[in-house]
Amino acid sequence: MNNQSSTVSLESVTKSFGEFTAVSELSLEVRPGRIYGLLGPNGAGKTTTIRMIVNITAPDSGQIKIFGRAITPELQDRIGYLPEERGLYKKMKTGEQLKFFAELKNVKGKEAERRVDQWLERLKLAEWKNKKSMELSKGMQQKIQFISAVLHDPDLLILDEPFSGLDPVNVELLKKIVLELKAANKTIIFSTHQMEVADQICDDICLINRSRKVLDGRIREVKRGFSRHAVALRIEGGDGVLEDPSLVASVKRHADELEVLLAEGASAQSLLRRLIDSGAVMGKFEMIEPSLNDIFIAKVTEVA
Amino acid sequence: MNKFLAIVRREYVQRVRTKFFVFMTILGPVMLLIVTVVPGLLLSKKFGDTRIAVVDQTEGTKLYESVRNSLLKRDRNDQMVGASGVAEAANANAKERLEQAGKSVSGSFSVEQVNLKNRSLAEVQTELNQRIGRNQLDGYLVIPPDILQNSNSKTSYYGRNVNDMITRGQIEQRLNRAISRQRLIDNGVPERKIDDLAKPIVLATYPINENGQEGAKDSGAGFVMVFIIAFLIYITVLLYGQVVLGAVVEEKETRIAEILFSSVSSLQLMLGKLIGVSLVALTQMAIWGLAFVALSVWGISMLEGKGLEGLSLPHLPPFFFVYFFLFFVLGYFVYATIYLLVGSMVTTTQEGSQVAMPIVFLLMSGLYMAFAVIRSPASQFAFWVSMVPFFSPITMTVRIVSQTPPFWQIALSYSIGVTSVVLLLWLAARIYRVGMLMYGKKASIPEVMRWLRQ
Numbered sequence: 001m002n003n004q005s006s007t008v009s010l011e012s013v014t015k016s017f018g019e020f021t022a023v024s025e026l027s028l029e030v031r032p033g034r035i036y037g038l039l040g041p042n043g044a045g046k047t048t049t050i051r052m053i054v055n056i057t058a059p060d061s062g063q064i065k066i067f068g069r070a071i072t073p074e075l076q077d078r079i080g081y082l083p084e085e086r087g088l089y090k091k092m093k094t095g096e097q098l099k100f101f102a103e104l105k106n107v108k109g110k111e112a113e114r115r116v117d118q119w120l121e122r123l124k125l126a127e128w129k130n131k132k133s134m135e136l137s138k139g140m141q142q143k144i145q146f147i148s149a150v151l152h153d154p155d156l157l158i159l160d161e162p163f164s165g166l167d168p169v170n171v172e173l174l175k176k177i178v179l180e181l182k183a184a185n186k187t188i189i190f191s192t193h194q195m196e197v198a199d200q201i202c203d204d205i206c207l208i209n210r211s212r213k214v215l216d217g218r219i220r221e222v223k224r225g226f227s228r229h230a231v232a233l234r235i236e237g238g239d240g241v242l243e244d245p246s247l248v249a250s251v252k253r254h255a256d257e258l259e260v261l262l263a264e265g266a267s268a269q270s271l272l273r274r275l276i277d278s279g280a281v282m283g284k285f286e287m288i289e290p291s292l293n294d295i296f297i298a299k300v301t302e303v304a
Numbered sequence: 305m306n307k308f309l310a311i312v313r314r315e316y317v318q319r320v321r322t323k324f325f326v327f328m329t330i331l332g333p334v335m336l337l338i339v340t341v342v343p344g345l346l347l348s349k350k351f352g353d354t355r356i357a358v359v360d361q362t363e364g365t366k367l368y369e370s371v372r373n374s375l376l377k378r379d380r381n382d383q384m385v386g387a388s389g390v391a392e393a394a395n396a397n398a399k400e401r402l403e404q405a406g407k408s409v410s411g412s413f414s415v416e417q418v419n420l421k422n423r424s425l426a427e428v429q430t431e432l433n434q435r436i437g438r439n440q441l442d443g444y445l446v447i448p449p450d451i452l453q454n455s456n457s458k459t460s461y462y463g464r465n466v467n468d469m470i471t472r473g474q475i476e477q478r479l480n481r482a483i484s485r486q487r488l489i490d491n492g493v494p495e496r497k498i499d500d501l502a503k504p505i506v507l508a509t510y511p512i513n514e515n516g517q518e519g520a521k522d523s524g525a526g527f528v529m530v531f532i533i534a535f536l537i538y539i540t541v542l543l544y545g546q547v548v549l550g551a552v553v554e555e556k557e558t559r560i561a562e563i564l565f566s567s568v569s570s571l572q573l574m575l576g577k578l579i580g581v582s583l584v585a586l587t588q589m590a591i592w593g594l595a596f597v598a599l600s601v602w603g604i605s606m607l608e609g610k611g612l613e614g615l616s617l618p619h620l621p622p623f624f625f626v627y628f629f630l631f632f633v634l635g636y637f638v639y640a641t642i643y644l645l646v647g648s649m650v651t652t653t654q655e656g657s658q659v660a661m662p663i664v665f666l667l668m669s670g671l672y673m674a675f676a677v678i679r680s681p682a683s684q685f686a687f688w689v690s691m692v693p694f695f696s697p698i699t700m701t702v703r704i705v706s707q708t709p710p711f712w713q714i715a716l717s718y719s720i721g722v723t724s725v726v727l728l729l730w731l732a733a734r735i736y737r738v739g740m741l742m743y744g745k746k747a748s749i750p751e752v753m754r755w756l757r758q
Binding site: 051054055056073076077079081082083085086087088089090091092100101103104105106108145148 | 306307310311314318322554558559560562563564565566567568569737
């Protein structure tokens with residue numbers, strides 16, 4: 001019973017708008033207490049997938065289960081959603097606005113107020129509580145929107161491009177909160193096309209492109225499967241070794257280091273041994289792990 | 305349910321708290337007064353007298369004196385037109401003293417006599433035309449010599465401004481009065497009996513209901529009430545239709561819709577917004593209503609204190625008022641949901657206002673149909689028109705007042721109306737939810753049809 005253990009599970013879900021297929025035959029499992037990265041270029045079908053998960057649209061075919069059950073309005077209250085298209089009531093005071101959003105998730109009056117104060121304090125916005133949202137900077141508004149997604153202490157938090165347009169200090173602040181929520185055993189779905197951030201916080205990823213899943217799994221495994229056997233080097237001497245075609249496929253020269261792509265069947269260990277034997281002075285020897293960005297670009301262009 | 309109430313509360317509190325609401329509540333009646341009363345006042349107000357010369361060609365200028373008197377004397381109709389009649393009458397006294405030889409001055413006309421004195425009519429007319437050109441005169445009347453003997457004889461008026469229908473009407477009526485009077489005298493009717501004989505009759509009307517029972521004398525109050533209802537629906541829709549539209553578009557413009565839809569259904573949101581705005585409307589109208597009642601009570605007691613009586617409210621059967629209320633509410637919701645529907649299809653308020661234009665025409669055509677219905681309230685036309693939900697709030701009230709139709713017709717008309725409201729609401733919610741997923745794009749009709757199937 002795989003569904004029992006998954007917070008969210010999609011089974012060959014398809015959704016089309018007229019002629020256009022936004023999501024096709026998508027299956028994925030989001031496990032509890034983990035950060036799941038839903039990655040893909042613009043227009044890949046991320047937002048449509050999320051909208052189906054939060055029950056804004058229904059799939060044409062396939063099955064979606066949240067907390068092991070088909071979605072109901074009650075289950076919606078256990079989900080926090082920060083959409084990519086987001087805004088605030090311009091003329092409403094920040095505090096009232098957040099309280100309203102909490103009430104829409106069935107958090108009652110006094111408790112809602114307590115949480116609003118707590119979160120505003122947390123995100124250093126306490127003095128803005130009685131200001132209209134139109135008076136807030138864009139970054140502040142974005143933090144308010146973030147609060148509206150976590151205010152009701154959801155078990156599943158879905159964040160669609162949560163950091164876009166935020167300054168690095170606030171990105172770190174929100175990242176810290178996301179990691180804390182994960183530590184509190186909340187499940188987080190994190191959708192973005194910014195691979196650097198996903199690289200830093202995701203446990204599992206799913207890469208979709210042109211409405212289809214390209215790859216998914218634990219981020220470690222995905223990267224291992226993508227290993228290109230490359231080494232970053234900073235050395236003096238040892239030139240002859242790098243020209244051996246049985247060992248080295250190619251060498252790229254960067255500013256102060258070399259990127260060495262190993263030949264088929266050669267290992268990093270044997271290269272290291274040969275370099276030491278040749279008397280080269282070693283400044284740096286490091287296995288290069290492919291970044292999510294590399295994988296993303298490779299996979300997306302491959303399909304194209 | 306809690307979520308729904310939260311939406312209603314937010315909608316209500318946010319709107320009632322605005323300065324605009326307070327401003328409109330205070331200024332609304334003032335503006336209404338300006339719109340309804342001022343044009344009437346302006347129309348009745350004439351700036352300065354109309355200076356008229358009379359060329360009387362009858363034998364011995366026999367008619368001039370009575371024409372002059374008639375023109376200077378107010379008649380019944382003038383009392384209704386001239387709201388400032390009292391002031392004018394007071395002025396007339398002062399002006400009377402300025403009266404010059406051969407010229408009479410009154411509140412609205414000054415009259416002078418022009419004799420032919422052996423000149424030809426053409427010559428005199430040329431001279432008068434020149435005086436009009438120099439703005440020494442506003443117009444002149446030419447009375448033909450045979451006016452008293454020949455009933456086909458025509459009197460002519462020449463003037464600078466012949467578009468002033470009120471003045472033209474007054475001249476015609478007063479001239480007519482003078483000439484008819486003279487004709488009667490010439491035919492041997494004693495002068496003192498003329499007024500009595502020419503007195504208009506009074507037509508009293510009594511309604512008879514479907515059971516053949518005769519009712520109390522009709523005061524015309526029902527008719528007036530119908531138009532008050534129609535006017536109320538009209539004003540309310542005009543005032544709050546746009547508000548409903550704006551409320552629905554708000555979440556799209558601010559891009560909050562998606563956040564909301566992860567918590568509530570679009571039907572909950574739509575209904576919540578509609579109810580919220582309606583409560584705002586109700587609050588505002590209640591304030592206006594109470595102010596109006598308070599003012600009328602105060603006004604009536606003031607007038608009674610001055611010894612004026614007979615100012616009781618028009619007598620209507622109580623069930624009329626129940627129907628009035630029910631159909632008013634129906635009318636409001638029929639049109640509010642149409643605005644809701646428009647709001648669900650468009651992306652900005654401006655765009656919405658354009659699309660919403662025809663709604664006002666729909667509303668007005670209901671009003672025009674009411675005129676036809678009141679003349680034959682039992683006709684086929686009246687029946688069908690009172691079944692159409694866009695018209696029934698006005699046309700059915702007209703029928704109820706003028707000739708109460710069988711109960712099943714009223715019930716049917718109302719059910720159709722309520723069903724339409726529910727249907728429109730459902731439709732709007734559905735279009736809103738699908739439309740929300742595509743920002744920045746107005747929905748075309750085929751698209752909307754497709755969305756409905758999704």
